[in-house]
Amino acid sequence: MxxxxxxxxxxxxxxxxxxxxxxxxxxxxxxxxxxxxxxxAGTQAITESCSTPDSGKTYLVSTNGCLIKTSSTTQTGVCTSTTTIKLLTGTGLTKDKVISEGASFSAGSNLSINGVSYKCV
Known part of the structure; x- marks a missing residue:
């Protein structure tokens, strides 16, 4: 037993x-x-440029993040939802850093700042 x-x-x-x-x-x-x-993906530097189907007027930002190169600066953008984009000026940034420290913008499906449009894809 x-x-x-x-x-x-x-x-x-x-x-x-x-x-x-x-x-x-x-x-x-x-x-x-x-x-x-x-x-x-959250801890690796974002290196891919955002696609721009209209020569820099609109940038298509993904949930993985991408670089937005304008005439005056380079920003790193990450979509956190279909209508919310996080932007942080600079390169070599990670997705986690952009999400935690970036400025949050929400404007439906199309955001426009200083004549530049951003769209989550």
Whole structure:
């Protein structure tokens, strides 16, 4: 009887550890509270330029972020929703930095600042 209780206890302990560590399955998956498929996009510098279908009058800003190069400055932009854009002047910035420190603008689907339009795509 004592041996079976010890065996059951050992099995429960091992099962609990496997679940807590994300193991025990057929793959090499681990438990995670982060976004699946995220390869660190929030901590890598944004280097891609925003597309501009009309030669710099409108910039199409993505949720991954992009650079907006105007005649006077370069800003890094990130869309946080379909209608909200975060802008921070400078280059070499990360998505996380732009979201936490950037100025937030919300203007429906089309934002215009100093004659330059921004649109979340």
């Amino acid at each position: 004592k041996k079976s209780i010890t065996s059951i206890f050992s099995l429960c302990l091992i099962s609990g550890l496997l679940v807590a560590c994300g193991g025990g399955g057929g793959g090499d998956n681990v438990s995670s509270s982060g976004n699946s498929g995220n390869s660190g």
